[in-house]
Amino acid sequence: MTQTLLFACDLSAENRAAYARSIRLANESGARLDVLHVLDPYLPHRVLHDLEEAVVADMQAMLTDLREDYALTAPSVMLQTVAGAPYAEIVREAYDRNADLIVLGSHRKRGQPDLIAGTTLARVLRSAPCPVLSVSQPANRDWEDILVPVDFSLASRHTLREALKRFPESRLTLLHAWNIAGERVLGSDQHYARWRDSEVARLRCQLERETDQLMSELDSVPEVELVLEQGDPLEVLLTRLRRQPPDLLALSSRGQLSRQSHITEALLAEPHCDIMLCRAW
Structure with a gap:
């Protein structure tokens, strides 16, 4: 059975390293890469519909840029958006997809450990059904x-x-x-x-x-x-x-x-x- 690697994408500049690492890991393991972005569920329905198309387009554009920047081949990829609480949707999708690994970008408020407990990353760590990878280093750095x-x-x-x-x-x-x-x-x-x-x-x-x-x-x-x-x-x-x-x-x-x-x-x-x-x- 094909493995599934779930990457939670927030389209931030800090998220690029984690996105690139996800592509590399998917290529190396032969896993399918599911890229997930969680939208605010309280936005008006029409806004959500238009935003979903824009977000998927941005995820695809970032995927293409990162493949070119890191000289990576294209893995099997599925881009998707859902609406809800980010940590809850990431964990739910990991269960539903039987994910082998969840990848997230590192916390942006560096040097402030007291702010970590309520972050999406910390909440995912507490409930994830599989290992969770927090990425802060460039994807061209080998894990030797x-x-x-x-x-x-x-x-x-x-x-x-x-x-x-x-x-x-x-x-x-x-x-x-x-x-x-x-x-x-x-x-x-x-x-x-x-x-x-x-x-x-x-x-x-x-x-x-x-x-x-x-x-x-x-x-x-x-x-x-x-x-x-x-x-x-x-x-x-x-x-x-x-x-x-x-x-x-x-x-x-x-x-x-x-x-x-x-x-x-x-x-x-x-x-x-x-x-x-x-x-x-």
């Missing part, structure tokens, strides 16, 4: 380096499986941050140091076993590096993104790293890279 925070939760395992399945030719870095009790008080104690080292070794073995198990289920797997860093998981992740931003961050929408919504809001307000968020199921 992908960062996947892992915490041994079911949501984390699902996200890792999605990354392994979707990007078999990329390099994956699995980042696990750990906090071991007593480090500040007992860090210089010789016996504690030996126990701490054995605990880190145990964590690495657990990561390796889980990764190997997932890889055994797939036909093709990418290069994988395991990274263990001590510290609060949220702070470790943000520090890593600032110092060594990947091309793509694959993040679970449940589990240790996203247990507090402010981390997702901070990442979306100041995106260091493109972000793929996956549900636990």
Whole structure:
């Protein structure tokens, strides 16, 4: 069955990178690209009819421009408008079309995480039936380096499986941050140091076993590096993104790293890279 990639288009200048990335992803995966624009349902009926024709024409013109700008071939495309609340229509259409991936542009109010919670992007993330991709980087940037925070939760395992399945030719870095009790008080104690080292070794073995198990289920797997860093998981992740931003961050929408919504809001307000968020199921 042909996969469907759903791109929510708002025709803004900031949306161009996400539109181009959608075209590229559709070409690379052989998926059908459904481009959706949500209209204000409270406009007069005659205005809605005329606006629909204009919006579809603009979506087609932008599609043509982006294909020329990025030298992209034309995927199978369907352009459509619907009227309603943007986040509700995007989620509903994703369910109806059995979408494999939803693509949206990044939030425009950068540096203002307190404004993220009520945005279309944040609301889609909470209810989407499939992974959601927030795009902020140019589409000609390859996703060669992908960062996947892992915490041994079911949501984390699902996200890792999605990354392994979707990007078999990329390099994956699995980042696990750990906090071991007593480090500040007992860090210089010789016996504690030996126990701490054995605990880190145990964590690495657990990561390796889980990764190997997932890889055994797939036909093709990418290069994988395991990274263990001590510290609060949220702070470790943000520090890593600032110092060594990947091309793509694959993040679970449940589990240790996203247990507090402010981390997702901070990442979306100041995106260091493109972000793929996956549900636990």
